[in-house]
Amino acid sequence: MGNLRRILLAEDSLNDIMLTRAALEEITLANALDVVRDGAEALDYLFCQGAYANRDTGTPIVMLLDLKMPKVDGMEVLRQIRARSDFKTLPVVILTSSREESDLVAGYSIGANAYVVKPVDFGDFVAAIRQLGLFWGVTNEVPGTVLGK
Secondary structure (H helix, E strand, C coil), X not given: CCCCCCEEEECCCHHHHHHHHHHHHHCCCCCCXXXXXXXXXXXXXXXXXXXXXXXCCXXXXXXXXXXXXXXXXXXXXXXXXXXXXXXXXXXXXXXECCCCHHHHHHHHHHCCCEEEECCCCHHHHHHHHHXXXXXXXXXXXXXXXXXXX
């Protein structure tokens, strides 16, 4: 089957990280989940710098991006990603607790592919992550993953 591209989760809440990991494992998604805990670490991961200078290069299949993170917030992470031509096609799903219309508009304006408000209810949160994992990890086609490429 070859090497499956990874899912990148940029999230500072340990609880949300554990729930996301559990939901993705429950659907036996074959893509590995890499977790970064703040915006600066997310940028280092993507740009293969700092602590991630020696990681295998390759763009994740999707990035799940929280907005309210330490060091560099999610909107700035998205701005920096979209400023680079090699990340124009990286699917970015904003996964946040913010229901602010201004965040929604800004996210899409900067280049988010989806905006998902984290459900408060545990079961609803797990269901939402399962749907995201199945769609972005299995159903959606991104450059470099189409058969024969």
